[in-house]
Amino acid sequence: MQVRRPEKRDLRVVHGEETRKRILGSAMDVASTEGLEALTIGRLATELGMSKAGLFSHFGSKEALQIATLDAAREVFLASVVAPAFQSAEPGLPRLRALADNWLRYIEDKVFRGGCVFSSAAVEFDSRPGPVRDRVAAIVREWVGALEHVIGEARELGQLAPDVDPGQLAFELNALMLGANWGFQLLECATPLERARRGIDERLSRAAAGHRAPDALETPHGGEDARRHRKRAR
Amino acid sequence: MQVRRPEKRDLRVVHGEETRKRILGSAMDVASTEGLEALTIGRLATELGMSKAGLFSHFGSKEALQIATLDAAREVFLASVVAPAFQSAEPGLPRLRALADNWLRYIEDKVFRGGCVFSSAAVEFDSRPGPVRDRVAAIVREWVGALEHVIGEARELGQLAPDVDPGQLAFELNALMLGANWGFQLLECATPLERARRGIDERLSRAAAGHRAPDALETPHGGEDARRHRKRAR
DNA sequence: CCTACCGATCGGTAGG
DNA sequence: CCTACCGATCGGTAGG
Numbered sequence: 001m002q003v004r005r006p007e008k009r010d011l012r013v014v015h016g017e018e019t020r021k022r023i024l025g026s027a028m029d030v031a032s033t034e035g036l037e038a039l040t041i042g043r044l045a046t047e048l049g050m051s052k053a054g055l056f057s058h059f060g061s062k063e064a065l066q067i068a069t070l071d072a073a074r075e076v077f078l079a080s081v082v083a084p085a086f087q088s089a090e091p092g093l094p095r096l097r098a099l100a101d102n103w104l105r106y107i108e109d110k111v112f113r114g115g116c117v118f119s120s121a122a123v124e125f126d127s128r129p130g131p132v133r134d135r136v137a138a139i140v141r142e143w144v145g146a147l148e149h150v151i152g153e154a155r156e157l158g159q160l161a162p163d164v165d166p167g168q169l170a171f172e173l174n175a176l177m178l179g180a181n182w183g184f185q186l187l188e189c190a191t192p193l194e195r196a197r198r199g200i201d202e203r204l205s206r207a208a209a210g211h212r213a214p215d216a217l218e219t220p221h222g223g224e225d226a227r228r229h230r231k232r233a234r
Numbered sequence: 235m236q237v238r239r240p241e242k243r244d245l246r247v248v249h250g251e252e253t254r255k256r257i258l259g260s261a262m263d264v265a266s267t268e269g270l271e272a273l274t275i276g277r278l279a280t281e282l283g284m285s286k287a288g289l290f291s292h293f294g295s296k297e298a299l300q301i302a303t304l305d306a307a308r309e310v311f312l313a314s315v316v317a318p319a320f321q322s323a324e325p326g327l328p329r330l331r332a333l334a335d336n337w338l339r340y341i342e343d344k345v346f347r348g349g350c351v352f353s354s355a356a357v358e359f360d361s362r363p364g365p366v367r368d369r370v371a372a373i374v375r376e377w378v379g380a381l382e383h384v385i386g387e388a389r390e391l392g393q394l395a396p397d398v399d400p401g402q403l404a405f406e407l408n409a410l411m412l413g414a415n416w417g418f419q420l421l422e423c424a425t426p427l428e429r430a431r432r433g434i435d436e437r438l439s440r441a442a443a444g445h446r447a448p449d450a451l452e453t454p455h456g457g458e459d460a461r462r463h464r465k466r467a468r
Numbered sequence: 469c470c471t472a473c474c475g476a477t478c479g480g481t482a483g484g
Numbered sequence: 485c486c487t488a489c490c491g492a493t494c495g496g497t498a499g500g
Contacts, residue, residue, distance in 0.1 A: 016485090019485085032361075033361035034362065035269075035271075035358060037269075037271070038271075040477080040478065041478085041479065041480085042477065042478070042479085043477095050485080050486095051485075051487075052479090052480090053480090053481085053482095053485080053486070053487080053488095054485045054486065055485095056479080056480070056481095057485070058485095061479080061480085062478095062479060062480090113361070114360070114361040115360070115361075119357065119416075120357050122416060122419075123353065123354050123357045123358070123416070123419070124269060124354075124358070126348070126349070126419035126420045127266075127268060127347070127348040127349075128267075128268065133420075136420070137421065140421075141421075167425075167429070168429050168432060168433070171413060171417070171425075171426060171429040171430075171433070172410065172413075172429070172433045174413060175409045175410050175412065175413025175414075175416075175430070175433070176406065176409050176410075176413075178412055178413055178416060179406075179408060179410075179413070180409075182353075182356060182357070182412060183405070185356075185357070185360035185361070186356045186360045186367075186371055186374060187371065187375075191401075192405060195401070195405040195406070196409070198402060199402070199405070199406045199409070206440065250469090253469085274494065274495085275494085275495065275496085276493065276494070276495090284469075284470095285469075285470055286495090286496090287469080287470070287472095287496090287497085288469045288470065289469095290495085290496070290497095291469070292469095295495080295496085296494095296495060296496090
């Protein structure tokens, strides 16, 4: 009997996964606006028209729900900030600029209603040891590590001065981005975003200063423009 | 009868004010580590060995307690970061450096156990309109405004280049400080503090670049060293 | 400042 | 996925 109706079982599993996605979609909004602690089971259940027990059964604990929400948010972040920079921008400085641009656009476009989920979660859990804090710290390290890696690449490609310290520069760029998010959310105006863009631009110019002309950086081997035009022509 | 014992009434009022101070002392610790929302009346009452109603009567609402906690924290911040810079440092660039140094020391020394209360509160309340959010925003504007003002002074004193934009520079310095707090709290290591110091130093050097020799900035009218030596000799 | 209490909501469980 | 329930805690009030 069980073997004869595999498609019925599959449909149930599929439905369960869809419900889980719906839950995590609402959860990311709540987490970004009011924090991971405001992510209560009763509230989410009411919002989605389910019972508390029904929602709860998908995760098993509030902590597991918080971690699942962080992981879902990480996927969204990778897809909207990191992946495009690795797919469309050349390695090194162009990719670094793309990461910073995408991050600021990710804030400006309100990919998450309340701004960067990880900035909020980091502040919320930095004094509460446990698996949630560890997950937040791991995601943050992953992001800053990616910045450092791309900075190292840019240096090796001769696009940044040889004495540039990737850890130092990644810290400064990340700080300017955090400052943009912080000001944009609290003061509700775009000035912090503009200032972060300008600050990052000038900081990168300084890191490249006297090393190579800015115009040469965009097309280090001269092939980018040709490929772009081909893509557009299709 | 009432008029005959004014000293008794005064003692009661004094005791009430002392209790209020004790409450706000604990409240600032809770707010900095776990946020203004974790500032529950029952928890504070247990911690201080009082009844909920007794503690509650000092403020009248949770919101009023949160705002009183922010105001108490502002006093601590002014006393440990702003006042020393205005009392001991010369106007302009030396005072700007003192503000940044004091801020980073205020984080390193854990003046508040969980880091900068206002950074946390800003993130926690940026999506929750109301009096608490307004108070946080006002305190933040006050701080960034002070930075801008001192930057303007430094520019007028010829210590920074004439094309320096005080709003832009204040944003960048504040972002580096926030980044230091953020990293220090989440990653529990001092590297972010060192990187913020270095970033601020280099940013200020650049803002002064080609305008006046760094050595000349410390003693704009040549009298500071003499006064310092006199102080030490006493 | 206290005791005693209110309705609402919390995370989580039993049993289906 | 549901109903029905648990003890704990929330902000706040009555009355002293």
